[in-house]
Amino acid sequence: MSVRLKRPPFEITTDPSRFDLDQIWRWLSGSYWATGIPRALVERSIRGALCFGILEGRRQVGLARVITDGATFAYLADVFVDESARGRGLARWLMQAILAHPELQGLRRWLLATRDAHRLYAGAGFRPLAHPEVFMEINRPGIYQSNSAMMRGERSSPAPHAKRQARATRVRSSRRARRASG
Numbered sequence: 635m636s637v638r639l640k641r642p643p644f645e646i647t648t649d650p651s652r653f654d655l656d657q658i659w660r661w662l663s664g665s666y667w668a669t670g671i672p673r674a675l676v677e678r679s680i681r682g683a684l685c686f687g688i689l690e691g692r693r694q695v696g697l698a699r700v701i702t703d704g705a706t707f708a709y710l711a712d713v714f715v716d717e718s719a720r721g722r723g724l725a726r727w728l729m730q731a732i733l734a735h736p737e738l739q740g741l742r743r744w745l746l747a748t749r750d751a752h753r754l755y756a757g758a759g760f761r762p763l764a765h766p767e768v769f770m771e772i773n774r775p776g777i778y779q780s781n782s783a784m785m786r787g788e789r790s791s792p793a794p795h796a797k798r799q800a801r802a803t804r805v806r807s808s809r810r811a812r813r814a815s816g
């Protein structure tokens with residue numbers, strides 16, 4: 635079921651056929667959490683989630699993705715408002731639209747991660763984890779940068795511990811060489 639809410643000149647829609655994927659890709663590939671994400675992956679991630687777009691006419695102004703089973707759990711991701719439209723309450727409106735969506739009622743848990751927009755989410759009812767010790771994660775920050783570096787055939791610079799190990803090996807072998815020659 636596709637939702638459409640209006641607050642002229644803006645509207646919120648969950649119909650992904652109206653989204654501007656190029657714009658969304660530009661935002662996300664430049665974001666701090668998905669730097670360098672390939673366009674095809676953005677497209678797949680939109681297909682696999684319940685997405686909310688803010689439009690001004692045909693212009694994409696905002697986005698949020700809700701990754702959910704539609705019954706017990708939802709993860710809120712990729713919340714973005716175009717720089718030109720920030721500070722006008724659009725993200726707050728987006729949060730209200732998301733939490734009021736008929737397919738997202740009665741969930742046991744909502745999760746999200748943010749570096750600095752806690753105030754936005756606190757206004758929508760999110761709180762810091764009450765028991766962070768019960769959560770675990772597999773986290774791969776920078777995954778798109780290393781993938782694209784690999785695709786470009788660049789060698790990644792060695793990790794600091796690998797550098798230390800290499801230096802120690804060089805020192806040991808030069809000592810051995812000095813002992814052997816002296």
Ligand SMILES: CC(C)(COP(=O)(O)OP(=O)(O)OC[C@H]1O[C@@H](n2cnc3c(N)ncnc32)[C@H](O)[C@@H]1OP(=O)(O)O)[C@@H](O)C(=O)NCCC(=O)NCCS
Nearest residue numbers: 713714715720721722723724725726747748750751753754
């Ligand atoms: C964060 C973002 C979505 C907010 O959009 P916005 O439309 O300007 O936000 P709103 O005008 O609806 O502001 C809603 C509330 O969030 C607060 N807020 C907005 N951006 C914030 C930020 N970067 N850090 C802290 N608080 C922020 C506002 O002060 C406001 O609080 P108030 O209601 O208590 O006054 C937007 O700045 C953005 O897209 N930033 C870049 C991408 C990003 O960081 N996304 C969030 C990833 S978790």
